[in-house]
Amino acid sequence: xxxxxxxxxxxxxxxxxxxxxxxxxxxxxxxxxxxxxxxxxxxxxxxxxxxxxxxxxxxxxxxxxxxxxxxxxxxxxxxxxxxxxxxxxxxxxxxxxxxxxxxxxxxxxxxxxxxxxxxxxxxxxxxxxx
Numbered sequence: 001x002x003x004x005x006x007x008x009x010x011x012x013x014x015x016x017x018x019x020x021x022x023x024x025x026x027x028x029x030x031x032x033x034x035x036x037x038x039x040x041x042x043x044x045x046x047x048x049x050x051x052x053x054x055x056x057x058x059x060x061x062x063x064x065x066x067x068x069x070x071x072x073x074x075x076x077x078x079x080x081x082x083x084x085x086x087x088x089x090x091x092x093x094x095x096x097x098x099x100x101x102x103x104x105x106x107x108x109x110x111x112x113x114x115x116x117x118x119x120x121x122x123x124x125x126x127x128x129x130x
Contacts, residue, residue: 046083
């Protein structure tokens, strides 16, 4: 019996093997995955909102107390930090099915790298024996 090679397993549900990409609720056969993209939408949204809050501070700096300005700056820093740490992983198949998974950026990056490694192994071997 042949063992299945595991490229990534984070113990929280995401697992990449030479045959499939699985989460707790989703399964996708590795052979059908065509593109893998990382989306940073929360980062972009948090940057825009933080820029708007900073513009608010600069516009009304004479009406705001120092502790109010610091509180707004703290909220901006928290939003940018949270936006940086969240990302989406989008998998597209040859049948135009798309799976989007939201997770922390580091897990998404490792998952993408593992899928690309599995893709290279699949292309080198040609087929996977069952």
